[in-house]
Amino acid sequence: MAITHFTSSNSFQGYHITQQFDFCSGFGQFIDEDGNPASFSMAKERAMQQMLRAVPTEANAIIGFRVEHSIGSYVHSDYNNCILTNLITCVLVSGTPVRMEKDMEQKMEKVLLVMDYPPALPIRPYLVTLIPGQNESTLVQLRFFSYTSEPISALQADIVLRTVFGEDIVLPDIGFARIRAQDGEHQTGFFRVNLSDSLFSAQSASVRIKKYVCGSALREGDVHNQRIDMRLEDLFDLKRLYGNDAVAPHVVYEGGWQCLCGAQNPTDEKTCPYCQRGGESRQVAHASLLRQAEELHSACEILACLQAYEAEHKGSLPLTFMEGLEKMASTERMFGNMKKECMKFLHEHLEAEEAAAPADVPDLSEEDQAAMGSDAEIPILTPNPTGDGDTAAPETEEDRFTIKSPFDDPYWK
Structure with a gap:
């Protein structure tokens, strides 16, 4: 097997070592008689060839790879008794052969x-x-x-x-x-x-x-x-807006109503016994608005729907919010359908409004308040x-x- 990787360290990023072999080395020298500038490369090549001949065939990489060299002079005389000086380049290469395999791609959660x-x-x-x-x-x-x-x-x-x-x-x-x-x-x-x-x-x-x-x-x-x-x-958006326990839209039907937590409650039950959400809470109104807006096809249709809602429920939607929707609807002729941007704007506004609004908290009896105490906390269970x-x-x-x-x-x- 050919050696494909060399490193001076003890590992390769993205690979793991499955087998390690004995240390190997190789030596090469080159006598420069003509001032050859490639003398080092030639000496290194000879040293590498010698080392690779000693590497086991199962190995495919070298770790701890090192290259050492020295340059000396060689003085001698030619046939005419002329004194000549030549350079000798010596190179020593060494390393530890290993067999390695590529790491499996790490999966995200x-x-x-x-x-x-x-x-x-x-x-x-x-x-x-x-x-x-x-x-x-x-x-x-x-x-x-x-x-x-x-x-x-x-x-x-x-x-x-x-x-x-x-x-x-x-x-x-x-x-x-x-x-x-x-x-x-x-x-x-x-x-x-x-x-x-x-x-x-x-x-x-x-x-x-x-x-x-x-x-x-x-x-x-x-x-x-x-x-x-x-x-x-849609479920993701519902949980974003109303909490992780929200599993269904608020629905009013004959004889009862369905809470955002999925509980079915009779009409005379004003507060859900599970999640304590109110049947006429601000969240319920928002859920109804979002459902109606999702069924429409453009920002102009959404604006008309909310204008009708505002006419029926005076002051329920801020003026600045309605002005923002009007601007989006007015740009549809120039930029095309703006429903996606309009729904994003609607979600962000309702989230901000609910964060600023007081939560629907059920009335507690004096016994419940005494049992809870003023410093009651949710326990961390381990x-x-x-x-x-x-x-x-x-x-x-x-x-x-x-x-x-x-x-x-x-x-x-």
Whole structure:
């Protein structure tokens, strides 16, 4: 096998050494009788040829490669007894032959939205993360939202990965522990599974919760999951605007209403018992506006729709916001359809308005306020792992105390 790589260091970037052989060297010299400027190159070539003859045929690279040379003079007389001085160039090359192989391309982590939810449980799984591990294994992590006041310390679930080819990859009986919680957001430790590379064609996920430990009680999950009837892009926008637990648009129907968390509530229920969102909250109005705007075809149509809404609900939309929409609609004739830019402007405005608005907080009884106390905090849970499958997540010092938003991941950029 031919030598293709030389380096003075002990490794090659992007390669790993699989076999190392004995040290080899070669020596070459060149007597310059005619003032040849290429004497060094010729001596080095002879030294390299000598060294390569000693290299094992299995090697394809040289590490620790060194070239040393010296130049001396050679004095002698010719046939006419004339004193002549010639230069002698000596070159010594050395190195360690190795056999190396190219590293496999490193795979990025895969982040999948969960496309269903358990209506009867106060839990909303929303994200599955897949990270390549060692020895062809894969690390699986789950993020979910919980509406219970008691901590969830362990969870068992079946995870189904839906690929871009319409195939399902089933990961049964995944036991998650090392669950950390903050403001309702829960992040599990990593569970190691053996899967082929085909899982990285996964496009979305389904999570069927079988059992979970809430407080000190083991509770059964829900065998029936509600499929989220929404495109991935639309679900992503919904969660961006209303939170990770949002799984469905707000819908009012005869006898009740559907909350953003997916709960079905009767008409006389003014506040969702799960997420505490109000049936007539600011978020509900925004969700309705966005749904109507998505069904339209241009900025002019969106402007007309919002003008009709503003005429019915005086002062609900700021004047500066309406002026911005009017400018976009007026430029459509010059620049073409502006619906995409208009929807982006609408999303950004509603996000900013909701961030500045007071949250919908349910009224608490005196007993609840006394039980919570003035300094109540959401606990950070770090129980010991249950079972051999649970593996601690690779974390930085900051990550141990902060649950980052999943939409900060490169996948969403």
